[in-house]
Amino acid sequence: MRDLDRSSNPGSKTAADETALNQQLLSWYDRNARTMPWRVSPADRARGQRPDPYRVWLSEVMLQQTTVAAVTDYFQRFTQRWPSVLDLxxxxxxxxxxxWAGLGYYARARNLxxxxxxxxxxxxxDFPDSYDALLKLPGIGPYTAAAVASIAFDRRETVLDGNVERVMSRLHDIHDPxxxxxxxxxxHAGLLTPELRPGDYAQAVMDLGxxxxxxxxxxxxxxxxxxPCLARVAGTAPELPKKTPKQPKPTRLGLTYLARSADGAWLLERRPDKGLLGGMLGWPGSEWNEAPVPRAPFEADWQDLGGEVRHTFTHFHLILQVKLAELPAGYNLTPGQELLSRHAFRPQDLPxxxxxxxxxxxxxxxxxxxD
Incomplete structure (x- = not known):
């Protein structure tokens, strides 16, 4: 963790200030910590209960680019079905x-x-207990390594997510985007991270944000x-943090094909491991671009469903035209295709x-x- 030169930073705080700040926050956290299925409360930690690194890691992977509200049910289903890393x-x-279907960012599931x-x-x-060792594991980047090391093992690592960025930018009234x-x-976040209870402190800053x-x-x-919040004093808190404007997202088009047999079975295909929605089941379809070329899985009188699907990914908007046909009797599956009976097919398993x-x-x- 790189130290700031306090003497060269206007409004910077002394070590005594930092100790007072992190103790104020920990005291607030002890009274106001959010209850989450993957979290050990500060009271339980004080009684000696240690967080399960598996649950901490799993929650942090799920929470990337995703809200706590969206993750909670997924986390509970995962841990009920696979209660340990060995089970998973x-x-x-x-x-x-x-x-994982519906949680998005499917590379996370593959790396999981x-x-x-x-x-x-x-x-x-056994998960390793240091930042450097965690960073060597598949799918674990700097943020996740710091979060697991801090929360699960009480290592003094700097955990920086969007909530912490917002708190730090306002506390120090930083207007750079x-x-x-x-x-x-x-x-700034690193300077405030204490030697004692760094795991609770990391969660406290995130809860504050x-x-x-x-x-x-x-x-x-x-x-x-x-x-001590400089942005509150200056009246600039609501406008921070500032962000560099994003480029507008392009719109791509595509065609997707729903094929159903006379007895209600559905034709699906497993997408390649690499790429968007990698490893997920989905409908056969065209490429997604500005002028998609029709790519039906078989020759048929494909009917337009009379509507369109709109979806937004990280880097583009997608508009899909949806077509339907009956699957021919005796259809021979091609590599990557799967035929699921009406009883085996579950829409919730789809992205x-x-x-x-x-x-x-x-x-x-x-x-x-x-039906």
């Missing part, structure tokens, strides 16, 4: 990908399995850092964009409801 390592890829198997096979099921200012914000120092309408009046196509069919005139 032994799971079938398709089962894990299906359980890779990491679990390395921990199970090479480390006898993200993402370029991240290193400076991490330096999530519940009080919120993006809009921060509740400055009840903030434990109200007095969101594919589920939207199914929902379009379910609400159309092509689904008379005889």
């Amino acid at each position: 390592a032994a799971a079938e890829d398709a089962q894990v990908m299906a359980e 399995l890779k990491c679990a198997r390395v921990v199970a096979q090479d480390l006898e099921g 993200l993402p370029a200012v991240k290193p400076l914000l991490k330096d 999530a519940t009080i120092c919120t993006p809009k309408n921060p509740a400055c009046g009840i903030c434990p850092w109200r007095a 969101t964009v594919m589920r939207k196509a199914f929902d379009l069919w379910a609400g159309s005139d092509f689904n008379p409801g005889q």
Whole structure:
């Protein structure tokens, strides 16, 4: 962790100031910590209960680019089905990908399995307890390594997520825009990280950003850092952190094909491991670009469902035209294709964009409801 030169930073705080600040925040956290299924409360930690590194790691992977509200049910299902890293390592890829469906950013699920198997096979099921060792595991980057080392093992590592960035930018009234200012914000966060209870402190700053120092309408009046917050004094808190404007997202088009047999079975395909929605089941379809070329899985009188699917990915908007045909009797599957019976098919196992196509069919005139 790189130290800031306090003497060269206007408004910088002394070591005594930093100790007072982190103790104020820990005292607030002891009273106000959010209850989460992967978290050990500060009271339980004080009584000697240690966090399970598996649950900490799993939650941090799930929480990347995803809200706590969206993650909670997924986390509970995962840990009920695979209560340890050894259980997850032994799971079938398709089962894990299906359980992840709808959570998005599917590379996380693939890396989740890779990491679990390395921990199970090479480390006898024990997660390493240091930042550097965690960073060597598949799918674990600097943020996740710092979070697991800090929260699970009480290592003094700097945990910097969006909540912490917002708190630091306001506490120090920093107007330089993200993402370029991240290193400076991490330096400030690192200086405030205490030697004692660094895991609780990391969660406390994130809770502060999530519940009080919120993006809009921060509740400055009840903030434990109200007095020293430079942005509150300056009246600039609501406009921080500033961000470099993003380029507008392009729009891509595509065609997707829903094929159903006379007995209700659905034709699906497993997407390649690499690439968007990698490893997930979905409908056959065209490439997604500005002028997609039709690529039906077989020759048929494909009917347009009369609507379209709209979905937004990280880097582009997608508009899908959805077509339907009956699967020919005796159809021979090609590599990557799967035929799921009406009883084996579960729409919830599909990624969101594919589920939207199914929902379009379910609400159309092509689904008379005889099932």
